[in-house]
Amino acid sequence: MAVVGYGELYKWVKDDALKSESLINSWEAMDSFCRDHVVCSDGEEVVVCEPCVDREPVCLRSSSTEKFTFCYSTLISKIRVRWPLTECEKGVLQSLGVAPTQLHPNSWAFVRGFEILCSGLGIIPTSDKFFYFFESRVSKRTSWVSVSGVSGRGLLSLFQSSYKDFKKSYFRVRSLPGHEDVLEGFPLYWNQKTIAFGGLDPEKLSESDRVDVKKIEDLKTFFNTGKLLDLESRPQELKIHIAKMASMSNREMMKLWKQQQASKAAGKGESVTEKVMETDSPVGKSRTAGENPQKRRRETDKPVSVVNLETIVATETDKGDTEVQSTERTVSACLGENWEPVDHGAGRSPLPSFWDEKFNHSAHLRNTDWLEGDRGDLEKMSAFTIAKGVESLTNRLSALSLINEDKIRGLARETKLQGKKITSLEDDLNKSKAECKWVSTERDRLLEGRRAFEDEKQAWIAEKVALENELSEMRLARDKSVDAATVFENDLSLAKLEVERLENDLEASKVDSTKKFVQGSR
Known part of the structure; x- marks a missing residue:
């Protein structure tokens, strides 16, 4: 029977996806990737990553009851998608009818950027809110499904204008026992017929969704998707960035x-x-x-x-x-039109000023013990310009204060988490000690049973020897009986011969008597 190739099974998939083979094709490559990147959120392992073997394409479907799906490495390394997927991400995949790898990475960046923007605004991201600003786009030139901004509702920039080198780096994702729901709620494998969806009208949204959508629209600005992805782990800076853009x-x-x-x-x-x-x-x-x-x-x-x-x-x-x-x-820019640099004399480079955005106080004080540049700048500035500069510095200090507070809270959370981990480790240690004690008790019980078994074994061996002796005696008795039976058979044979002889003699005597009688009567 001829083996059917992938090209025959997936004729509807274009060559750009069908003929791409993953470079993560060994456990060494898979382990190296997992060491360098975070795959699961909150440090909880809910999935196992497996390399792709036998040149399997990204559109491969499972031939057994065991579930799995594929994931591009760029989704983890650049766009920071984490497993398990969020409800918003599952809703987007379900609405479009596509698997995680069937959605273009740039579109994944839109989804992640929208989620981060919503988190900065205190909004719960949902697929309906996402598809109010975005709509799907199916191209005949490529195998992947993309989403783009709805006309008049532009919100996020394209993550990369030319997304390359992602097609040949993907791996399998399976759920660990007890976490089977991780691979539920969205398509796991590529579908030939995808769904055109998006550009939802406000009437199709719930009342709460309309309120959240209006809050986003009132910002009336575009956001850099890459910038939002960078600020995901810094919520306080994210809020400052959103406020800055909205202004x-x-x-x-x-x-x-x-x-x-x-x-x-x-x-x-x-x-x-x-x-x-x-x-x-x-x-x-x-x-x-x-x-x-x-x-x-x-x-x-x-x-x-x-x-x-x-x-x-x-x-x-x-x-x-x-x-x-x-x-x-x-x-x-807050310096105004009256600002110009101070000439510090020939042969000396202008000293940095604390008005500069990239000013470093430590480096400045290493070069001079007094703010000569700042004094010269202040002398040539108007009172209004100085006030604007002070206001700018005050805003920057406030932002830094908020950032430091957020870092302190983060350290407190980390300390609390470490305390919980230590408590958990102590509990595990106590459980291990209890298990060791139980194992020791079981070992003693097994040794006692082994000794009883050995005693019983010796008793069985002694009984076996006695039975073998009795069997030998029975065999000797049987042999004697056989000999007696043989003698009896020989005597019986002799008796039979004697009886036959006597019968012959009797017959002969009868004949002679009859002859004599006949002869006498004549």
Whole structure:
């Protein structure tokens, strides 16, 4: 019987997924990945990760009753998906009818970014709220299902404009005994027919969902998905980032959007992430993203005010990809138009100022014992500018205070958790001691039983010897009986011969008598 290949079983899967073989094909590679990355949330092991063998494709279905699913390594390492999946993540997969690996990693980043944004706003993320802002998109050119922002409800930027090298790194996921529900509530294997879903109308949402959706819409801004993923483990900084983004005006975001669209229309071919135009500049020069703002200010004859923008614009291309544009907001903008660096004399580099965003007090005090740069700056500043700077520093100190408080609470939680672990270890130690005592008792009982068994064995051996002796005597008696039976048979044979002889003699005597009688009567 001919073996049917994967290509015959999964004709509906395109080659980009069907012909990709996982590089995690040995236990050494699997163990190395698990050592370097966190697979399960809260440190609780609920699944076991297994390497892919026999060149099995990511769309393979289970041929037995044992359940498993596949997971791309990039979902764990970059997007920080953890097992077990959340109810929101399961709901998204169930609504689209796709397995975890059938949803494109960029779409997974949308789901994770939405969950993190909701956690920063104190909102419980659900699949219905997610699909109010996003909708599914099925492409005929690729095997994976993607989601994109609904027109007019843009919320998150694309995680990566060109997501590569994820197709050949995946592994199996099985649930451990007692945690079978981890692989329930969503499709485990690839489906040929997926569901177009998303762009829900507000009328289809519950009252509480509409309130939460409105809270998100009232932010009226875009968020960098990668930034949200980085801030997931720092909730206090996450809240500050959300508040910072929400404070931006629509005018600032639309201004950058128009500049980007004009650049595209002019056919300059410049990426919107490469150049950000500065306004209110007397020389009308542009600032390249990543350039040092202080270096730029030193090159101009007059002070330049920096435009504080952080916006992200997502537009669909022919292939459905999205270009993401963003600029970083700097604290130095609060200095105003009257700021300029202080000349500290020939041969000396300008001393850093505590107004700078990346100012390091320790490094500054190692170079000088007095804030010469700051004194010069303050002398040339107006009272209003100084007040703005002090306000900025106050806000930064407040943010740092909140962050430190959050770290202290985190350390307290960690201490409490360690205390619980120590208590648990002590309980396990007491249980182990009790088990050792029980094992010792059982060992003594088994040894006692073994001695009784040995005594009984010796008794059985003695009885066996007695039975063998009795059997020997019976065999001797049998032999004697056989000999007596043989003698009796011989005597019986002789008696039979004697009887036959006598019978013959009797017959002969009868004949003779008869002859004599006949002869006498004649």
